[in-house]
Amino acid sequence: MSAPERIPPRRVSPQELLAEGELTVRGRIPGASNAVLYCTVEHEGVSAACVYKPVAGERPLWDFPDGTLAQREVAAYELSEAMGWGLIPPTVLRDGPYGEGMCQLWIEASAEDSALLALVDGEEPEPGWKAVGPADVGEERTALLVHADDERLRRLAVLDAVINNGDRKGGHLLPAADGRLYAIDHGVTFNADDKLRTLLWGWAGEPLTDEAMEALRRLSANLADGSPLAERLAELITAEEIAALRARVAELLRTGRHREPSGQWPAIPWPPV
Incomplete structure (x- = not known):
């Protein structure tokens, strides 16, 4: 008699694990202005560490009166996936x-x-770096704030312009051991008004890459009325914010260049790193 065929365990996607798994709080991550809880999640024998930010722990923001930080975080993830970059x-x-x-x-x-x-001395960055601008380092001294001339950061600069990120800080960048770069903390995004604040201004005014233009064209098509992405976003952000999102994508495609500071809002968040 032949041995029974072994059926491999069903593969659980990270999205399914996070959505369906049993969530156990292990502790609170200190230093955040809102409740940020370190947790584990387990589903069908698969487990992982995760971050859980309950809406009940959010502080109201006068300039983001609609929706929640949690909804905007999910909307930012949906846009990252739609652009194909997994950031x-x-x-x-x-x-x-x-x-x-x-x-x-x-x-x-x-x-x-x-x-x-x-933060470096001098007025010009070294090769492999892009200048952002001078930063106050105390004792009446300034230093030049620079970021790496890195294609992963360049993609992120485009994504931030698309989602209108109001708080791109250095602590929100997570280079992983596998070489990928991840970005976190996207609660202050998608405002209908221009609120882009970021440390990634090094490419400001420069032409967008062919890869970025293709990603923007794909995103523009996926944002059409009635599309799955548009319907998903309608559950997370307002109609006015979706209209502003489409306008930002259209403007990037029209100019073919990285965003520049508007002058209507502080261009760099504080603290910078």
Whole structure:
């Protein structure tokens, strides 16, 4: 008699794991202005670490009166996936021990690949770096803020312009051991008004890459009324914010260039790194 055929275990996607798994709070991550909980999630024998940000732990923002931080975090993930770059860890909206919130796969940053931002002396960056601008370092001294001339950061600069990220700081960049770069903390995004604040201005005004233009054209098509992406975003952000999103994509395609600071909003978040 032949041995029974072994059926391999069903593969559980990160999205399914986060959405359907049992969420267990292990502790609170300190230093955040809103509740950020370190958790584990387990589903069908698969487990992973994750971050859970309950809506109940959010502080109201006067300039983001609609929706929640959690919804905008999920919307940012949806846009990252639609552009094909996978810059944001898998993120879902789900119920948890403290009510509905954002649940995102935990990414362990690699110390070996952390040199993405720096404060340096001098007026010009070294080869391989892009200048952002002068930064106050105390004692009436300034230094030049620079970021790496890195294609992963360049993609992120485009994504931030698309989602209108109001708070791209150095601590939100997570280089992983496998060479990928992830970005986190996207609660202050998608405002209908221009609020782009980022440390990634090094390419400001430069032509977008062919890859970026193709990603933007694909995204523009996927944002059409009635598309799955548009319907998903309608569950997360307002109609006015979706209209502004489409306008930002159209403007990037029209100019073919990286965004430049508008002058209507502080261009660099604080602290910068």
